[in-house]
Amino acid sequence: MAATGHNPSPQDAPHAAVTSVTASSQSAPDIARGARRVRVHHLQRAKERGEKITMLTAYDAPTAALFDAAGIDTLLVGDSIGNTMLGHATTLPVTLDDMVRAGRAVSSGVQRAFVVVDLPFGSYEAGAEQALASAVRVMKETGASAVKLEGGRRSADQIRAITRAGIPVVGHLGYTPQSENALGGPRVQGRGDDAAEDLSQDALAVQEAGACAVVLEMVPADLTARITEFLAIPTIGIGAGTAADGQVLVWTDMAGMTDWSPRFARRYAELGAALRQAAADFAADVRTGGFPAAEHAFDA
8 A cells, every 4th residue: 555644764753752553662572662653553552551542533634634633543534524515414415536536635634544445325325336446446536545335144145255355354243324314313212121132243343254343432431331242353332331441522512513422422622612713803903904914924
């Protein structure tokens, strides 16, 4: 796979002091301290060490570069771009072209993070051949590290075909937004013995098909703990309790970009309010002649 982003010398690397899955004092001998890129084996070693994996969504190069410099281990170019950036009510209208464009942008903005690109609705459901073609296109045109797709046993053949081609796959179980019409909207999945067993079997199927990790979304905390314990691959939770091997949030929820965020998200900032105020201040300065000032102009 072609390298993406810049390749600074070790002394110039901005992430030298970042504590992460690739820079732990407990790292195994073959895990390089401050490794330049997070790889599949780093994620697996993190699970084995009990070190939490961090993941945020990203959809463009500047945001990806900021999260990468902050030490986020994995960046998910999610089909949530439909809700968060493209103005869609759901993820369903998102196209493979949309994901390729965003994936290329994110990959170009990172030096270290493991970049995962979603396969959108309609790009893999027809079977293994379609899924492989979509995944190959994503990898060739974006420089990503892996693809992600939804579904357990129903997607096992697709996962198997993609991984056999040498492409890492992240699974996605629990509440799967591409199936929200069948699920009755964003509802917790895996409640009750039968549903929990069904989800557990899906998790095993994803692992057996070759996935390198699996996202568990809106799953009861005790079921997340159970699945995390019996799976050998890392679990990444979102609204799934504390026991998962890592956590992911949609960055606009995490940063408070909108007036509402889901119950399972913590707002670490209120960037939406700050950005709105900055725009209002700019408009006021333009209208009153406060901007531009002399220092913003050029001499003849």
